[in-house]
Amino acid sequence: MHVTMIGAGYVGLVSGACFADFGHTVTCIDKDAGKIDRLRAGGIPIYEPGLDMLVASNVKAGRLFFDTDAAEAVRKADAVFIAVGTPSRRGDGHADLSYVYAAAEEIAELMDGFTVVVTKSTVPVGTGDEIERIIRAKRPDAQFAVVSNPEFLREGAAIEDFKRPDRVVVGVEDERARPVMTELYRPLFLNETPIVFTGRRTSELIKYAANAFLAMKITFINEMADLCEAVGADVQQVARGIGLDKRIGGKFLHAGPGYGGSCFPKDTLALVRTASDAGSPVRLIEATVQVNDDRKKAMAGKVSGAVSGDLAGKTVGVLGLTFKPNTDDMRDAPSLDIVPALQAMGAKVQAFDPEGTHEARQLLREVDFKDDPYAAAQGADVLVIITEWDQFRALDLHRVKEIMKAPVLVDLRNIYRPDEVRSRGFKYVSIGRA
Structure with a gap:
């Protein structure tokens, strides 16, 4: 054809x-x-x-x-x-x-x-x-x-x-x-x-309904992560425990800094507007949009808290800028909220992303873009993982500790085991884990 x-x-x-x-x-x-x-x-x-x-x-x-x-x-x-x-x-x-x-x-x-x-x-x-x-x-x-x-x-x-x-x-x-x-x-x-x-209208709605449900699932586990931190539970074990239920499933139950990308943010917002115009509001999705926006903005506070609440004059190394790994897409990426918020707190930001640097340069100001993860960690007071690229999963932590000004790692994607990182002499902060 x-x-x-x-x-x-x-x-x-x-x-x-x-x-x-x-x-x-x-x-x-x-x-x-x-x-x-x-x-x-x-x-x-x-x-x-x-x-x-x-x-x-x-x-x-x-x-x-x-x-x-x-x-x-x-x-x-x-x-x-x-x-x-x-x-x-x-x-x-x-x-x-x-x-x-x-x-x-x-x-x-x-x-x-x-x-x-x-x-x-x-x-x-x-x-x-x-x-x-x-x-x-x-x-x-x-x-x-x-x-x-x-x-x-x-x-x-x-x-x-x-x-x-x-x-x-x-x-x-x-x-x-x-x-x-x-x-x-x-x-x-x-x-x-x-x-x-x-029917044609049903097909159009299926797309929005699918993306809204997945966005809601991400936001749900992120709120569970906050609760886990408050009560001393482990969100990864919670996600596994509920994900093994075939009615729920384990996909999109990975706690993190909030969803981004080309689909979920705009599609959830468009569905909210469409539903409102039709006189049939989708309150769960309205809440999902608001919670996700608030979460991305709040992540800078987690970084600040890792260094005693004061980022003024400090250097923050950032690993990963795209909204997810294996893409160069920066649309609505959490980094677009997190990096400016860190800078507003007085931090100097140096960052590395395997594929997203070209796009990030158009969207982020006064960031020192580096050519590899170790250059981003060099001299940093705190290192933050925002995007879970595979090459960040097996960093030489001994080398990272040696080149950082202070061994503080904030893992917003939970790609490391807390005991393993802390045994290397790091202060380690993650999502939804005591």
């Missing part, structure tokens, strides 16, 4: 490359000429493990193409995916759908023959209806169907998630779209992946 992906960002590029690997002919379209030139030259504008090899192999096989001009690609397409950004709109928290609607107008002008228009971007309930209205108003003669097909990709594991998903959700109102979507995902039938066909 011929597939056109409008948007060559994270979702569009990963989805396009994976569809090409399924055997379809895919063209990724993006208005950013620099990005397209880089992709054509073999460069990858984002960090995602394995994506460079996947793109290269499918370009070489003649199944994956990149362009700034959508005309020919849309005209030939059996399915056109809208995979553009839907950031939170300034001021009210609603999803900004301007890029989605602009894509719909462009597709309407270029379609030739029956075309399935698929919304891959995360959009509020009812967006598919508006896309259909836009296309119908512009092209009353057009033969098309609008489908919702939300993505459930985890940054750092996106290729695996696309090729071996828990499920594929497809929202259709026009039955002509069903065989097209079935054929697109036919390779997944070999893995017996559930293909969940629903």
Whole structure:
């Protein structure tokens, strides 16, 4: 099949490359000429493990193409995916759908023959209806169907998630779209992946409901972590104890400094706004948003408390800036709250991240960015682990202690065992452990 992906960002590029690997002919379209030139030259504008090899192999096989001009690609397409950004709109928290609607107008002008228009971007309930209205108003003669097909990709594991998903959700109102979507995902039938066909509005809501539930699960275990500290319990053992219950499950029960990234913050906020507009408030999610925001801001206090409550004139070494490991994504990362708060307390911050430094330089001011974790620890009064990159899990603690001004480690991801670190002569502070 011929597939056109409008948007060559994270979702569009990963989805396009994976569809090409399924055997379809895919063209990724993006208005950013620099990005397209880089992709054509073999460069990858984002960090995602394995994506460079996947793109290269499918370009070489003649199944994956990149362009700034959508005309020919849309005209030939059996399915056109809208995979553009839907950031939170300034001021009210609603999803900004301007890029989605602009894509719909462009597709309407270029379609030739029956075309399935698929919304891959995360959009509020009812967006598919508006896309259909836009296309119908512009092209009353057009033969098309609008489908919702939300993505459930985890940054750092996106290729695996696309090729071996828990499920594929497809929202259709026009039955002509069903065989097209079935054929697109036919390779997944070999893995017996559930293909969940629903109504379009239901599909749109499934995406928001899934992300909101996971965000709520993270926030729940973070609040349990605070309670564990207050009563002398261990949050990791609590998480294991409840996670073994199959009704609960162990995933997303890792206490930390709060969730961030490209999905959970904006999607929970958009769901709150959508629910409010519908007169059906989601109070659990409202609380989740507020608790998470407060938690990220409070983490600097935990660092300050590790050095007797005074950071003025002290040097803080920071390990990890991205919102999670195996990505260069800095969107809503906890570090964006923690680092400025440390600086406001008078601390000098020196930091290292394996992949996020370039993005972090655009977002954080007066930070001394280092080239490795030991340089970030050099001369520090306290060392803080914000992101749990694998290379931070086996630091030479003897070396770290020797180069630090004071051996104080604040582990906001609980990647070390307290007794092991303290036996090396460190003051060790973690999350949810006595």
